[in-house]
Amino acid sequence: MKKIKGYSITLTVNNENYDLTAEPNRTLLEVLxxxxxxxxxxxxxxxxxxxxxxxxVDDQPVRSCLTLAVAVEGRHITTIEGLSQGGALHPVQDxxxxxxxxxxxFCSPGMILTAYALLKENPSPTEEEIRRAISGNVCRCTGYxxxxxxxxxxxxxxxxxx
Amino acid sequence: MKDxxxxxxxxxxxxxxxxxxxxxxxxxxxxxxSMLVLMKQGxxxxxxxxxxxxISELDYIRFSEEKxxxxxxxxxxxxxxxxxxxxxxxxxxxxxxxxxxxxxxRTWGTIGGNVCHGDPAADPPAxxxxxxxxxxxxxxxxxxxxxxxxxxxxxxxxxxxxxxxVEVQVPPMPANSGVAQEKLMVQKGDMGIVGxxxxxxxxxxxxxxEDARIVLTNVASIPFRAKGSEKVLIGKxxxxxxxEEAGQIASEEVDPPADTHxxxxxxxxxxxxxxxxxxxxxxxRAQQKN
Numbered sequence: 001m002k003k004i005k006g007y008s009i010t011l012t013v014n015n016e017n018y019d020l021t022a023e024p025n026r027t028l029l030e031v032l033x034x035x036x037x038x039x040x041x042x043x044x045x046x047x048x049x050x051x052x053x054x055x056x057v058d059d060q061p062v063r064s065c066l067t068l069a070v071a072v073e074g075r076h077i078t079t080i081e082g083l084s085q086g087g088a089l090h091p092v093q094d095x096x097x098x099x100x101x102x103x104x105x106f107c108s109p110g111m112i113l114t115a116y117a118l119l120k121e122n123p124s125p126t127e128e129e130i131r132r133a134i135s136g137n138v139c140r141c142t143g144y145x146x147x148x149x150x151x152x153x154x155x156x157x158x159x160x161x162x
Numbered sequence: 163m164k165d166x167x168x169x170x171x172x173x174x175x176x177x178x179x180x181x182x183x184x185x186x187x188x189x190x191x192x193x194x195x196s197m198l199v200l201m202k203q204g205x206x207x208x209x210x211x212x213x214x215x216x217i218s219e220l221d222y223i224r225f226s227e228e229k230x231x232x233x234x235x236x237x238x239x240x241x242x243x244x245x246x247x248x249x250x251x252x253x254x255x256x257x258x259x260x261x262x263x264x265x266x267x268r269t270w271g272t273i274g275g276n277v278c279h280g281d282p283a284a285d286p287p288a289x290x291x292x293x294x295x296x297x298x299x300x301x302x303x304x305x306x307x308x309x310x311x312x313x314x315x316x317x318x319x320x321x322x323x324x325x326x327x328v329e330v331q332v333p334p335m336p337a338n339s340g341v342a343q344e345k346l347m348v349q350k351g352d353m354g355i356v357g358x359x360x361x362x363x364x365x366x367x368x369x370x371x372e373d374a375r376i377v378l379t380n381v382a383s384i385p386f387r388a389k390g391s392e393k394v395l396i397g398k399x400x401x402x403x404x405x406e407e408a409g410q411i412a413s414e415e416v417d418p419p420a421d422t423h424x425x426x427x428x429x430x431x432x433x434x435x436x437x438x439x440x441x442x443x444x445x446x447r448a449q450q451k452n
Contacts, residue, residue, distance in 0.1 A: 007168065024168030024211065027198075047199045051266060060240075060269040066198045067270065070168055071191075071213055114265065135351055136264025 009073045013038065014082030022069045029053045029064035032079060040080035040109045044138075051137035054110035055079050061114045061136075080109035083116065091154060092116045099150035103141035111137045115151045124155045163198070164207040170216050174328060177214055178300055182324040184210045190326060191215070192236065195263075195271035196279045220274070220328055225251055231332040235274025239263065242273060252293070252332060254341045254359075258285050264351050277309070278327050280319040283353045283380035287313060289343050291377045291385055292359035295332045301325035313384035336373075339363040340447030344440040345379065346432050348423075354379050355423045356432035358440035362395070364448040371395050376408075376441060381416035381433050388412045391437060400445050408441065409434035 006021035013036060022031055032038045032055070044052035046065050053065040056078035083090040089097070092112050102108050111134060118125055118133040125133065130151045131144075139147065171177040181188060186209035191197060193215070200206040214220065214236070221236040225247045233242065242248055243259035262268065262285055276286045277297065290309040297312055299305040301324045309330075312320045321327065335341070341361040345354030357379035363372045374395045376388040391408035398404055418429035 023165060025163045025165045027163075047202055048195060048267070051264070054266055057270070061266050062270045063195075063266045066195055068168075068191075068194070068198070068213070071170070071194075071215055117265075132350060133265055135349060136266045 007070050009070055011036075011069065011073060011077060012075065013077045014079060015076075024068060024070050026069050027065050028055065028062075028067040028069045028072055028077070031069040032064060032077075038079050038081050042106055042109055044106065049138070050107075051110045051114065052107055054113050054137060056113055056117055059117060059120060061117045063136075078113070080113060083112065090116070092119065092151075095150040095154050096147070099146050099153060101143065101146040101150040103139075103143045107137055107139045107141075111139065111147055115147075115154075119151070119154055125151075127152060130155070163201050164204070166208055167210045168213065169210070170213040172216050172218075174217055174219060174300060174326070177212060177217060177326055178302075178324070180212055181326060182302065184212070186210060188212060188323070190278070192275035193238065193267075193271035194275070195267045196275065196281065214274075214326070215272075223248065227334060229331070230334040231255075233273050233330040233332070235272060235326075235328050235330075237273050239268035239271050239273065239276070240265075243268060251335070252341075254289060254293075254343055255332075258289050258343050258359075261285070261345065261347065261350060273330060274327050277312070277330060278319055278321060280313055280315075280317045280384075282313075282316060282382060282384050282386070283357075284385075285343065285345065285354065285357060285359075285379060288357060288359040288377040288379045288385045289341075290330060290332065291387065292341060292343075292361040292375045293332050293335075294361075294375065295330055297327055298329040298331060299325045300328050306331070310385075310387060316383040336363055338366050338448055338451060339373075340444040340449070340451065342440045342443035342447060344436050344443065346436060356380050356418070356429050356436050358433070358436040360437070360440040360444040362400070362441065362444045362448050364400075364445065369399050369449075371398060371400050371445070374441070376412075376437055378412060378416060378433050378437060381418040381429055383417075386416055388415065388433075388437060390415050391441075395441070400441070405438045405441060406434075409438045412437045 042052040044050040048066045055064045188210040189208035191213045220234040222234040223245045249256045295309040343359040345357030359377045361375040374392040378386040390411040413430040413434040420426040
């Protein structure tokens with residue numbers, strides 16, 4: 001018996017509801033990029049090692065490449081496109097720009113979302129806590145020092161929230 | 163990833179009835195942080211996926227002085243790590259979670275999924291075995307198995323068709339006991355290249371080791387219970403010489419894999435080193451309690 005068919009689901013992404021049909025074997029990453037055209041979320045390793053595909057599910061960082069789209073119906077998904085508001089960058093994004101924490105930029109969406117979630121839970125993390133938090137996000141340019149500085153600047157100022 | 167039929171029951175009852183009725187290869191999905199990797203790599207291609215992440219009745223961490231700690235299958239690594247009762251009563255589990263994987267895995271990955279994956283390199287099975295834990299399985303009938311007996315071979319566990327692991331049961335810590343876990347990591351959060359979980363009880367008046375349970379990770383096809391090492395420790399006063407002897411025995415008894423992270427020979431030696439470290443720490447904790 002094999003009767004695979006698409007499942008009708010409603011995904012809530014960046015506070016908008018999307019009604020779509022997804023085969024169960026499609027990852028959240030595939031649906032975000034290919035169906036919703038939210039291409040800010042990046043795919044690199046595709047098997048949970050690099051963190052490029054990190055999105056927030058109910059404000060917690062999750063790898064969208066190891067999450068089935070059908071499994072996150074009813075949850076709040078935030079992608080990098082959902083951080084800026086009205087064309088203004090979010091303070092975490094501003095800090096990354098100000099500290100030159102972006103080189104090629106491929107890891108940045110995941111890195112910024114992980115940093116956002118960290119600061120939301122712990123507004124003044126230590127450097128060790130910052131490094132541990134972003135340890136699931138690989139930067140192939142190895143620009144970690146600037147990334148840590150950017151996050152630290154927000155921790156020091158305690159102004160991660162608008 | 164190959165296609166599959168997907169169902170997401172909302173209650174244990176519903177899940178059990180579904181698991182019992184499905185024909186062909188069925189896999190239970192929870193966080194999927196290990197299983198989806200295998201499916202993407204084509205090593206696993208189940209016909210049916212039963213996603214239990216929505217069964218909220220299995221999302222709990224409870225403690226009572228009589229029963230000890232019970233962790234529902236859906237509790238995430240992050241929940242165990244942050245649980246005040248875990249920190250207070252079983253700090254070794256909070257320490258283990260602090261060193262387990264990265265935040266993305268801890269957010270979505272679950273204890274139930276981890277222990278059912280059957281990876282001999284994983285930390286929770288070893289620590290649960292050292293703590294004499296049991297797993298509660300539900301199927302046609304309820305079954306309680308020792309965590310130690312649950313592991314059959316590489317990625318193979320004692321789950322029958324139609325069965326679901328619903329709870330991990332960790333008994334209360336006996337008096338004068340201590341437990342610790344150590345692992346060899348290149349970076350915090352890595353899978354241990356080799357790891358050790360040790361539990362010891364010490365007689366407070368004589369200083370003699372009365373019980374020891376030591377489990378090594380990533381040195382065999384299942385979590386490895388270092389019984390030979392335990393035997394030389396029990397009934398004696400543990401000192402450096404005895405620890406070295408116990409470590410040596412383990413290095414000879416293990417059957418480690420060889421990969422890019424370490425040769426067989428290296429892992430044997432690290433089994434000795436980490437058994438000693440974890441046991442020494444467990445001993446120190448047992449003595450501190452006196």
